[in-house]
Amino acid sequence: MTAATAAEQFALRRRSPVQRVQHVLHSYPSISPFLVLLVSFAVFSLINPRFAQPNSLSLVLQQVAVIGALAVGQTLVILTAGIDLSVGAITILAMMLSAKVAEGQGLPGFLAVLLGVAVGVAAGTLNGALVTRIGLPPFIVTLGTLSVFTAVGLLYSRGQSVQSVDMPALLNWTGETFSIGRFRITAGVVLVAVLYVVVGFALANTAWGRHVYAVGDDKEAARLAGIRVDRVLLSVYVIAGAIYGLTAWILIGRAGAASPNAITDANLESITAVVIGGTSLFGGRGAVLGTLLGALIVGFFRSGLSLAGVDDQYRVLAVGLLVLLAVAVDQWIRRVRA
Amino acid sequence: MGIDTKDKKRNGDEDKTGNYSGSTYTVVCNEPTTGAEDGGRTAMERCLTKNPAINVVYTINEPAAVGAQKALKAAGVQNVLVVSVDGGCDGVKQVKDGLINATSQQYPLKMAELGVKAIKQIATGGEKPKVTGGLDFFDTGVTLVTDKPAAGVESIDSTEGASRCWGKS
Numbered sequence: 001m002t003a004a005t006a007a008e009q010f011a012l013r014r015r016s017p018v019q020r021v022q023h024v025l026h027s028y029p030s031i032s033p034f035l036v037l038l039v040s041f042a043v044f045s046l047i048n049p050r051f052a053q054p055n056s057l058s059l060v061l062q063q064v065a066v067i068g069a070l071a072v073g074q075t076l077v078i079l080t081a082g083i084d085l086s087v088g089a090i091t092i093l094a095m096m097l098s099a100k101v102a103e104g105q106g107l108p109g110f111l112a113v114l115l116g117v118a119v120g121v122a123a124g125t126l127n128g129a130l131v132t133r134i135g136l137p138p139f140i141v142t143l144g145t146l147s148v149f150t151a152v153g154l155l156y157s158r159g160q161s162v163q164s165v166d167m168p169a170l171l172n173w174t175g176e177t178f179s180i181g182r183f184r185i186t187a188g189v190v191l192v193a194v195l196y197v198v199v200g201f202a203l204a205n206t207a208w209g210r211h212v213y214a215v216g217d218d219k220e221a222a223r224l225a226g227i228r229v230d231r232v233l234l235s236v237y238v239i240a241g242a243i244y245g246l247t248a249w250i251l252i253g254r255a256g257a258a259s260p261n262a263i264t265d266a267n268l269e270s271i272t273a274v275v276i277g278g279t280s281l282f283g284g285r286g287a288v289l290g291t292l293l294g295a296l297i298v299g300f301f302r303s304g305l306s307l308a309g310v311d312d313q314y315r316v317l318a319v320g321l322l323v324l325l326a327v328a329v330d331q332w333i334r335r336v337r338a
Numbered sequence: 339m340g341i342d343t344k345d346k347k348r349n350g351d352e353d354k355t356g357n358y359s360g361s362t363y364t365v366v367c368n369e370p371t372t373g374a375e376d377g378g379r380t381a382m383e384r385c386l387t388k389n390p391a392i393n394v395v396y397t398i399n400e401p402a403a404v405g406a407q408k409a410l411k412a413a414g415v416q417n418v419l420v421v422s423v424d425g426g427c428d429g430v431k432q433v434k435d436g437l438i439n440a441t442s443q444q445y446p447l448k449m450a451e452l453g454v455k456a457i458k459q460i461a462t463g464g465e466k467p468k469v470t471g472g473l474d475f476f477d478t479g480v481t482l483v484t485d486k487p488a489a490g491v492e493s494i495d496s497t498e499g500a501s502r503c504w505g506k507s
Binding site: 050055056059062063066160161163165175177184251254255256257259261262263264303306307312 | 369370372373374375376377379380383384387388401404405407408412428431432435505
């Protein structure tokens with residue numbers, strides 16, 4: 001029997017317990033947010049038993065649906081080492097256009113929903129084109145389009161809301177509640193669940209998904225491997241835009257109106273969910289499952305602390321500390337040696 | 339955030355619990371809404387989780403009240419008095435539609451008009467407007483808009499409110 005090669009020796013080396021934990025977390029990035037979710041559930045249930053009731057948990061699901069959906073698009077962009085600051089602005093623009101056109105021009109609900117998605121796709125295409133064709137950093141591109149889309153949305157809607165009674169029923173359908181056992185969820189929540197399954201499957205099991213990870217991990221290596229980097233990047237922004245357009249529909253049902261003042265903190269909240277979910281801001285590592293957990297953790301914290309009687313400002317503080325902790329843990333995990 | 343009880347410097351000076359002409363009251367919850375429908379809904383859901391027996395809701399503006407009403411409906415909670423403040427045309431219509439029980443109508447145009455008049459008066463050597471009796475500010479006035487007037491509370495109905503509202507589309 002020949003002596004093991006250096007590589008084999010390296011693979012078989014003894015690891016300290018800490019290294020082993022680090023290695024497991026590196027291989028399964030959703031473990032740490034999952035643990036945080038379990039612990040926070042246990043703690044908040046102990047503080048106030050109402051927290052664990054099906055009714056409160058149903059409400060948390062409904063509350064995180066919109067940000068959770070937006071965070072799917074944000075995850076795609078962040079996986080490519082980008083960032084999307086125009087999430088909220090695109091959603092509001094898509095929502096105001098589909099609601100106003102449905103109200104004013106009597107557009108049928110089905111077409112109004114499609115119009116919202118089309119607006120999202122158009123806005124995402126603009127972001128993607130600016131990133132790939134002109135080569136501007138995603139941060140700058142979406143910082144600019146954040147203002148552009150916000151302004152267009154406000155100019156078009158004249159800052160006015162559209163009430164649910166003035167819209168076709170289908171636009172409000174996402175807010176319809178129904179029961180599963182003792183849980184009460186909305187059609188919007190179901191849509192978000194489907195979104196997670198579809199995007200999760202595409203990322204893990206399609207060539208496109210693997211390309212997204214490859215581009216995010218190392219653009220140059222991806223190019224040398226024959227991946228058309230720009231095309232993958234553009235597709236990510238376009239799909240993210242479509243997701244934001246779809247979320248506009250979910251938001252209408254949730255709010256019971258289309259208001260340009262809705263989801264004021266969507267940009268930062270969606271990034272928060274992604275980061276707490278263990279997706280790396282440096283690209284190439286993470287998954288939508290983590291993002292779902294991240295969105296739920298934020299929902300748990302906000303509701304749990306509210307039930308515990310904690311003032312809202314401290315809830316914001318707690319979420320901020322969670323983000324810092326999540327990024328610190330991510331940095332530590334990334335230092336793992338294969 | 340939200341309306342803290344017993345803190346004049348921030349908002350409101352009522353005790354958390356106390357008596358009113360009818361009986362006793364408890365302020366069970368206050369939550370921020372960002373003054374929009376989605377925030378109003380989330381805030382109301384959290385308050386209902388704390389205490390499903392809430393029977394009076396006061397919101398910072400009408401969009402937040404509409405969101406709160408949506409949460410109450412979804413939870414199947416009935417006979418809650420939802421009141422708000424602003425009295426813009428959308429808000430008055432929501433009173434008419436029964437989404438909001440009453441709203442306190444403000445008159446921003448009157449505020450602006452009286453404000454400019456006062457500035458001109460002071461700038462041309464005239465006197466400052468006197469504070470309204472019993473208050474430490476000049477009261478430009480508000481009117482309660484409701485279609486279910488309560489005995490002893492002055493109010494106008496939503497039709498009258500609509501004729502005086504601001505922000506017509």
